[in-house]
Amino acid sequence: MEISAKIAALRASMKARNLAAYLIPSSDPHQSEYVAPHWESRKWLSGFTGSAGVLVVTMDHAGLWTDSRYFIQAEQELSNTPIQLHRLGPARGPEYIEWLVKNLPKGSTLGIDGMLCSLNQNRHIAKILHQYGLEFENNHDLIGEIWPDRPPIPDAAIFALPPAFAGLTRSQKFAQIRQAMKTQKADHYLLSALDEIAWTFNLRGRDIAFNPVFIAYAIVAIDKVYLFTDVQKISQNLREKLNTDGVILKDYSSITASLENLPATVNLLIDKNTTSIGLHQKITNAHIIAEGSIVQKLKGKKNETEIKHIRQAMRYDGVALTRLYRWLEEKLTSNTPVTEAALADQLAAFRAEQPGYYGESFPAIVGYQANGAIVHYRPEHGKSATIQPEGLLLLDSGGQYESGTTDITRTTALGLVTDDQRLHYTLVLKGHLGIAMLHYPEGTKGYQIDTLARQDLWKAHLDYGHGTGHGVGFFLNVHEGPQSISSSAGRGSVPLETGMLTSNEPGLYLPDRYGIRIENLVLTTSAGESAFGRFLKFDTVTLFPIDLSLVKKELLTETERAWLNDYHQKVFSELSPLLNPEEKEWMKAKCAPLKI
Secondary structure (H helix, E strand, O other), X not given: OOHHXXXXXXHHHHHHOOOOEEEEOOOOXXXXXXXXXXXXXXXXXXXXXXXXXXXXXXXXXXXXXXXXXXXXXXXXXXXXXXXXXXXXXXXXXXXXXXXXXXXXXXXXXXXXXXXHOEHHHHHHHHHHHHHOOOEEEOEOOOHHHHOOXXXXXXXXXXXXXXXXXXXXXXXXXXXXHHHHHHHXXXXXXXXXXXXXHHHXXXXXXXXXXXXXXOOOXXXXXXXXXXXXXXXXXXXXHHHHHHHHOOEEEEEHHHHHHHHHOOOOOOEEEEEOOOOEHHHHOOXXXXXXXXXXXXXXXXXXXXXXXXXXXXHHHHHHHHHHHHHHHHHHHXXXXXXXXXXXHHHHHHHHHHHHOOOOEEEEOOOOEEEEHHHXXXXXXXXXXXXXXXXXXXXXXXXXXOEEEOOEEOOEEEEEEOOOOOHHHHHXXXXXXXXXXXXXXXXXXXXXXXXXXXXXXXXXXXXXXXXXXXOOEEEOOOOOOOOEEEEEEOOOOOOOXXXXXXXXXXXXXXXXXXXXXXXXXXXXXXXXXXXXEEOXXXXXXXXXXXXXXXXXXXXXXXXXXXXXXXXXXHHHHHHHHHHHHHOOHHHHHHHHHHOOOXXX
């Protein structure tokens, strides 16, 4: 079906239900950031492939709201369609709701599939709409009616993550969760978020590309644990191990009946941010305690075993990247054409040579020259640019290993560069160092330090539209909470704690010219105590050289230069034992001290 035909079919279904507007988010019933093809409704209906965006369809308008990371991409993908791009402002709030209240007559009804809308989102949207005399109905799965060849729910096998990597057995995790449940006076706890379920049960899957999770729900009770999934995806051996740990397996679809049948004596804790309003409405008897997630907080702080393995994953990743950049240099030197897409494929191949490799943690962003300004650019074979021995290459990529999840961005000079490019690169680097070198008091929140990454850019009247840092899972989703480093007080309001793994990735993007981003992962560690309390700092765990040929050295302070030299000494020390003699010489040159 053409997009125009899909929109027309949706409007026919809307008209039959007297809906003036219909909301299509990017989520699934678990409020995932990345979703399986079965739930890629917004992508199917609009053609926009970005991971973030909301589509709103009325009888005379179809609009897609997305943030600055996707402006250029959305312009390209929505061209020649009846869908208009609406650019979200820096706050990235629900501006589509503001548009609806201005454009819908009083008494109109907005519809949505309640399984794709969290309890918190539903309350927020309904409150605003009611203030303007508009209604909100969350029981309309219209996409299911008009999508004729909809992909099935995934059925990939579920596998175990050994405690040797997880650091805790699933029984120990159950005990931690139950202890937290007691403080909230709950005797049952519903888990909806897929990464939280995978972490809790020490299980992984392949149901969603790049995210080693599986489609499931779970309920942790005081004396029992239920896992709702496709039981055919679990081997007999793994079933027996789960049974030994007190896990009762139930079919994925039976979660509805289980919630409906909970007695009134049950105190059920749910996460208001990940439990869908559709599922919430099935809880008819039990007393509901709607709070934040217990598991998100527990898994956000990596244990010592996880940290040990994360450091090993960084070594593996550094070796793969070393081989990739040497390979690229050889191709460019010999005038052998290399496209952005071919480079992404080659990186995946080098990562696949490393122990315990599972796959990429997200589609590699390989942006040469102007394509680097498209924040979430994904090269495609037959459409991507050919890389030349000049200008800038932005490469943002990550791997999933049994020993951890990686995410790294390097911007590299491939030949002659301009003075502006060197200046802009140095300003971004100074922002990166502002975060990397920081010591801060315990209790500091992400939004309180975000300015340090931007201050030198701001002095030049420059900025970037995305957050500075996100949490990273352990062999799980590359984006996780609860922490973030962001200018938004809402998203960056969680205190940074020891054991949290966070990205540090300031950038700068000049459309039709080039993009710059420098990203490492940092681990929050103790920095010591004083009369003013306990202080924390970041330990940079990513291991790969930062391109110093692009640096305007005179703009760096002595302390910044010393940090870079210490970092490169660490990179060489950690990676050189894993490299062959030629690779070691290459690495030695890339890690040479920066002198004024």
